[in-house]
């Protein structure tokens with residue numbers, strides 16, 4: 243390799259140093275690549291310097307050259323004589339929508355109107371809704387018809403069963419991005435993956451622990467997570483009993499659907515506090531290499547020191 247050239251990570255390959263591991267988040271291919279932390283540190287600290295200069299600064303020029311060659315071979319980095327022409331990814335984040343996501347939980351005892359809640363969300367231009375329901379045989383098609391051409395733009399369903407044909411529902415309602423049947427007899431998926439059957443329980447009022455499968459390796463999440471909590475940001479949850487919360491497992495209640503307007507709830511500074519709880523403000527996440535792609539939604543409490551702490555530990559953290 244020409245030692246006069248400068249090695250740079252592609253702009254879509256975002257480096258993240260953690261306490262236990264270092265990752266490159268390849269947001270174009272949607273994958274995480276584990277790399278030596280010392281190498282990422284060198285590339286960050288000596289950004290814009292030539293390969294020869296970085297090797298000399300490391301004290302191990304041959305090893306550094308070999309490691310950078312691997313990054314180039316894996317198409318994570320490239321060499322250039324003009325590093326100034328290739329700025330790092332702009333990680334600023336903005337959204338015109340007052341609300342991005344909502345979780346609506348239902349069970350057989352839910353007395354609040356799902357259609358009325360969806361109308362409120364549509365007025366707020368909420369982009370994505372997850373409906374999690376333990377109701378027997380919910381009327382999926384009727385709910386989708388009530389949404390029609392309005393917001394949300396996408397709807398995920400988690401349910402136990404339905405009297406309707408899943409394939410016909412997906413064909414009729416392109417807004418359904420997934421239809422996941424929990425507590426099924428076996429594991430199965432439709433050819434396009436939009437309909438899935440799983441033996442996993444459907445637990446309302448709870449969120450799944452962080453997992454590698456749940457990482458969202460894309461530019462939108464990296465930019466949002468740099469400034470905000472990528473699960474709670476611009477999100478509202480309606481519990482099965484109609485209580486309005488930040489997330490399914492967050493204890494603080496901000497009113498009841500049908501009695502308190504969602505617009506009023508999301509304007510409240512107390513409700514918005516979690517929106518800005520980016521991982522750098524969460525005690526056990528700030529040193530984790532997954533912090534820019536992790537969408538974990540554990541409940542958080544804010545200490546007097548301004549640091550958020552999670553309700554329970556994370557086995558994945560790194």
Ligand code: SF4
Pocket residue numbers: 452521526527530531532533536537538556557558559560
């Ligand atoms: S420590 Fe935090 S950022 Fe890391 S995997 Fe766990 S929840 Fe996600």
